[in-house]
Amino acid sequence: xxxxxxxxxxxxxxxxxxxxxxxxxxxxxxxxxxxxxxxxxxxxxxxxxxxxxxxxxxxxxxxxxxxxxxxxxxxxxxxxx
Amino acid sequence: xxxxxxxxxxxxxxxxxxxxxxxxxxxxxxxxxxxxxxxxxxxxxxxxxxxxxxxxxxxxxxxxxxxxxxxxxxxxxxxxxxxxxxxxxxxxxxxxxxxxxxxxxxxxxxxxxxxxxxxxxxxxxxxxxxxxxxxxxxxxxxxxxxxxxxxxxxxxxxxxxxxxxxxxxxxxxxxxxxxxxxxxxxxxxxxxxxxxxxxxxxxxxxxxxxxxxxxxxxxxxxxxxxxxxxxxxxxxxxxxxxxxxxxxxxxxxxxxxxxxxxxxxxxxxxxxxxxxxxxxxxxxxxxxxxxxxxxxxxxxxxxxxxxxxxxxxxxxxxxxxxxxxxxxxxxxxxx
Numbered sequence: 001x002x003x004x005x006x007x008x009x010x011x012x013x014x015x016x017x018x019x020x021x022x023x024x025x026x027x028x029x030x031x032x033x034x035x036x037x038x039x040x041x042x043x044x045x046x047x048x049x050x051x052x053x054x055x056x057x058x059x060x061x062x063x064x065x066x067x068x069x070x071x072x073x074x075x076x077x078x079x080x081x
Numbered sequence: 082x083x084x085x086x087x088x089x090x091x092x093x094x095x096x097x098x099x100x101x102x103x104x105x106x107x108x109x110x111x112x113x114x115x116x117x118x119x120x121x122x123x124x125x126x127x128x129x130x131x132x133x134x135x136x137x138x139x140x141x142x143x144x145x146x147x148x149x150x151x152x153x154x155x156x157x158x159x160x161x162x163x164x165x166x167x168x169x170x171x172x173x174x175x176x177x178x179x180x181x182x183x184x185x186x187x188x189x190x191x192x193x194x195x196x197x198x199x200x201x202x203x204x205x206x207x208x209x210x211x212x213x214x215x216x217x218x219x220x221x222x223x224x225x226x227x228x229x230x231x232x233x234x235x236x237x238x239x240x241x242x243x244x245x246x247x248x249x250x251x252x253x254x255x256x257x258x259x260x261x262x263x264x265x266x267x268x269x270x271x272x273x274x275x276x277x278x279x280x281x282x283x284x285x286x287x288x289x290x291x292x293x294x295x296x297x298x299x300x301x302x303x304x305x306x307x308x309x310x311x312x313x314x315x316x317x318x319x320x321x322x323x324x325x326x327x328x329x330x331x332x333x334x335x336x337x338x339x340x341x342x343x344x345x346x347x348x349x350x351x352x353x354x355x356x357x358x359x360x361x362x363x364x365x366x367x368x369x370x371x372x373x374x375x376x377x378x379x380x381x382x383x384x385x386x387x388x389x390x391x392x393x394x395x396x397x398x399x400x401x402x403x404x405x406x407x408x409x410x411x412x413x414x415x416x
Contacts, residue, residue, distance in 0.1 A: 050330055059265075
């Protein structure tokens with residue numbers, strides 16, 4: 001899936017001569033940090049809308065899990081550990 | 082695809098847990114308490130999702146005409162299409178914790194009070210839902226009330242309480258399970274938290290109701306072979322993008338003239354057609370391929386359309402599957 005892009009200034013585009021740690025750089029780094037947080041939040045919300053019905057994971061061949069006690073059923077694919 | 086997986090977890094985990102808390106008083110039986118299917122049903126099963134091939138290929142009409150006597154497990158979204166066409170499934174699987182959409186598959190008594198939502202009209206899943214929504218909803222309420230007691234609901238603990246109430250109102254027997262949403266051996270596992278709360282057995286989901294139906298037929302009913310129908314996980318050639326399930330979300334991120342870049346084309350060599358899919362359906366497809374590969378079960382794809390092609394999936398015409406499997410059903414089942 002394509003990376004989500006916003007209409008922001010690419011880091012380094014306008015202040016590329018400022019070195020890290022300098023006053024200008026600190027301001028820029030703060031702004032970038034805030035911006036990245038905004039982008040992350042935007043992506044999180046965007047993907048929240050695109051998410052599926054229910055989460056999915058599968059450990060090995062295990063289809064069923066009935067807790068740590070011995071399962072009362074041998075159903076599944078027979079390879080539960 | 083990891084983003085979709087994470088988004089799905091974030092979208093469903095907490096609300097699902099809250100629903101499970103509310104559903105606790107009704108968790109009387111688990112999926113492990115299900116009575117075995119009768120010998121007349123034979124060894125095979127068909128699981129059904131609500132993809133566009135269901136009506137494009139007249140799947141339910143074929144099941145009816147060929148008098149399939151095996152076990153029929155449907156995702157909630159496909160139940161209405163079955164009932165409208167005179168087919169009563171044995172089981173309906175319900176797993177999505179969405180608070181307002183899912184009850185619609187059972188007939189929503191409060192539809193008139195809901196905010197207008199074109200979720201159902203936009204989908205090509207069942208054209209019956211594209212027109213006369215209120216009348217169709219009323220019809221479904223009547224059908225579910227009439228046939229519900231004969232249909233066992235395979236209910237995930239995370240499903241919205243209004244769905245549980247609707248099923249109970251219709252007299253549908255409930256059999257509960259927890260969806261496996263993460264690694265139950267990991268610290269702070271959500272799945273373990275659900276298990277500790279409910280005590281219900283946990284089952285892999287496959288990411289959606291159709292996949293869960295297929296897994297349930299294999300893992301709990303121990304049916305073999307299990308075919309699936311209506312599981313396109315994609316859109317037929319020529320389907321307008323505006324008719325796809327996540328169109329309203331994708332259009333927010335892509336300009337109209339580049340919207341098609343959000344979709345993925347998949348050539349189906351059996352049909353010699355190029356279908357397309359969106360990121361979420363593509364994730365479902367990958368989930369299902371993972372389940373098939375890791376479980377070692379063969380999946381018979383009798384959808385006759387769609388994008389689900391891969392290792393462990395056998396492409397087969399539905400009438401061939403039914404004809405081959407009728408022999409395992411006892412003749413006494415003929416009605």
